[in-house]
Amino acid sequence: MSGQAHQLSIVIVNWNTGHVLAGCLDSVFGTVNHRPFEVIVVDNDSSDGSRELIRSRFPQVKLLEPGANLGFAAGNNYALRQVSSDYVLLLNPDTIATPGAIDKLCEALEALPELGAVGAQLLNPDGSLQHSWGQFPFLEREVPLVRRFAQKPSSAKTAHYQDSEISLLMVDWAKGACLMIRREALEQVGLLDEEYWLYTEETDWCCRARAQGWEIAGRPDAHVYHIEQAASAQRLGPSFVNFTDSRILFVKKRQSKAAAIGVWTVFAARSLVWAAFPQRSHLGKHHGGYAEADVREAYLSFLRTWRDRALHRRPTAMRRST
DSSP states (O other): SSSOOSSEEEEEEESSOHHHHHHHHHHHHHOSSSOOEEEEEEOOSOOOSHHHHHHHHOSSEEEEOOSSHHHHHHHHHHHHHEEEEEEEEEEEETTEOOHHHHHHHHHHHHOTTTTEEEEEEEEETOOBBBOOOOOOOOOHHHSSHHHHHHHHSSSSSSEEOOOOSSSSEOOEEOTTTTTEEEEHHHHHOOOOOOSSSSSHHHHHHHHHHHHHOOEEEEEEEEEEEEEETTTTGGGGGHHHHHHHHHHHHHHHHOOOOHHHHHHHHHHHHHHHHHHHSSSGGGGHHHOTTTTHHHHHHHHHHHHHHHHHHHHHHSSSHHHOOO
């Protein structure tokens, strides 16, 4: 880390997303104007020329090269261990910050000392709102009938503060594509849980932060464009397995093993249905850029992975008979 004192460190974990990383960095350097900051890119052993791009076009960026693909959580932690700024922004390489967006996140943390982290309102490339925060994915929120009759009040509420013009939505978690964390909260709560390879690590961190008394918020007027799955779409099947594994792991860690089995059952049932009707699935409807065959294969990958895990756990004699 340089000798200059930074109020903000922006950490970007990159894996073969050089085609969008340049736009992300341009937006950062073009829109953060009111505070000293540094940008750190952790390159997870890319093979697409990302590192050469950074060295040639963005020499002011601190490039970290662990020499392997660490995943999202461990990649961020690799940088977080080296920063000491007041605020740390976890930012995906497939994002474009609009003018003032990052500064607004800093302003929220400055205004509210009880706020441990704040997320931006993510936008789709066409400017429509993207899911940016929500409630924890416990069993009762994954099963439609249970969710309908659980009658648990939402933890999300709009909070207006009389001493400022800041309007925030207090939530369980905010998406890690653009999540700013207070240094004191990070030191108290700890780093991201590296048991999560990809997805849900920020949800887990927010859960731990809230358990220690920190508030988590989303700022609806801090707009950041997000091209979802710029890296994970390169390996859709394995990425979907990572997503489901992470959700199940979260429920197991933060709720119970029995609840995790219930969530797994929900994913399995959904995958069976959506493999037959991929065009009607969440991936098919909300990520229209995927080919129908790729969407079907993603759901089948989940089913095959868990089948193989189940077979692997059986006694040898039983495996041989199947």
